[in-house]
Amino acid sequence: MSTVPSGGKTPRSVVRSPALTPPADAIAPVRHPQAPAPGEPIGSHYAHCFGCGDEQPHGLLLQSRAGEGVTITAEFTVRPAHQGAPGLAHGGVLATALDESLGALQWLLRVIAVTGKLETDFVRPVPVGTVLFLTAEATAVSGRKIFCSATGRLGGPDGPVAVRAGALFVEVKVDHFVDNGRQEEIRAAMADPDQVRRARAFEVNP
Ligand SMILES: CCCCCCCC/C=C\CCCCCCCC(=O)SCCNC(=O)CCNC(=O)[C@H](O)C(C)(C)COP(=O)(O)OP(=O)(O)OC[C@H]1O[C@@H](n2cnc3c(N)ncnc32)[C@H](O)[C@@H]1OP(=O)(O)O
Numbered sequence: 001m002s003t004v005p006s007g008g009k010t011p012r013s014v015v016r017s018p019a020l021t022p023p024a025d026a027i028a029p030v031r032h033p034q035a036p037a038p039g040e041p042i043g044s045h046y047a048h049c050f051g052c053g054d055e056q057p058h059g060l061l062l063q064s065r066a067g068e069g070v071t072i073t074a075e076f077t078v079r080p081a082h083q084g085a086p087g088l089a090h091g092g093v094l095a096t097a098l099d100e101s102l103g104a105l106q107w108l109l110r111v112i113a114v115t116g117k118l119e120t121d122f123v124r125p126v127p128v129g130t131v132l133f134l135t136a137e138a139t140a141v142s143g144r145k146i147f148c149s150a151t152g153r154l155g156g157p158d159g160p161v162a163v164r165a166g167a168l169f170v171e172v173k174v175d176h177f178v179d180n181g182r183q184e185e186i187r188a189a190m191a192d193p194d195q196v197r198r199a200r201a202f203e204v205n206p
Pocket residue numbers: 019045046051099100103106112113114115116117143144145168170172174177178186189190195196198199202
């Protein structure tokens with residue numbers, strides 16, 4: 001089990017499951033030479049993505065930027081469509097924001113990967129209208145496995161911690177989507193040169 005400080009309202013430690021502890025022979029993640037420069041916006045990987053797509057009006061419209069090393073920052077404004085309890089963000093929506101910000105790390109690693117495991121800690125309630133400031137970091141790589149973590153803070157980059165996640169992403173080929181996605185959307189994606197360009201940007205390694 002790995003333990004990380006929570007930074008929450010009261011000091012508390014977060015215990016992660018063993019699957020989220022990298023093996024002893026894991027290596028440090030390497031930032032791809034063609035990764036976007038620190039501070040540069042990271043575009044959506046798919047316009048219809050519920051997390052980051054700009055053609056998904058009730059989605060999160062999460063916007064990410066490259067950070068230093070293998071880190072990103074992201075912002076998500078909680079809107080009324082994202083409520084669980086009155087005036088508060090739904091926990092699943094917050095988990096999506098964490099998942100999406102972790103997914104954006106792929107732009108820095110230039111690999112395609114999907115979430116295998118996502119562990120979330122909900123530290124504070126997140127009211128509608130809040131801008132959630134997220135940071136995500138890849139911490140270790142072992143074969144196809146990418147270990148990573150994310151934190152969401154209320155109102156600003158130094159705001160109080162509201163949510164945290166530890167995750168394991170697993171590298172896949174484009175075939176993962178082509179073979180498993182509904183054909184209607186796959187055909188449309190493959191017919192869209194911009195989408196094909198985005199998929200290639202993820203897949204090409206030096
Ligand atoms: C041109 C047209 C095409 C368009 C292309 C578009 C480009 C898109 C670009 C970028 C997309 C980015 C999208 C980001 C969106 C945000 C992230 C998400 O929400 S992703 C959605 C949610 N996730 C899933 O739907 C995964 C469903 N699961 C699976 O498909 C499989 O289970 C998968 C791929 C995760 C693993 O299956 P295996 O058969 O490939 O590999 P195995 O051998 O099972 O796992 C590999 C290693 O990982 C460990 N592992 C896998 N899952 C684990 C788990 N849950 N807990 C612990 N370990 C796990 C295994 O124990 C194994 O480890 P050992 O190599 O033996 O050490």
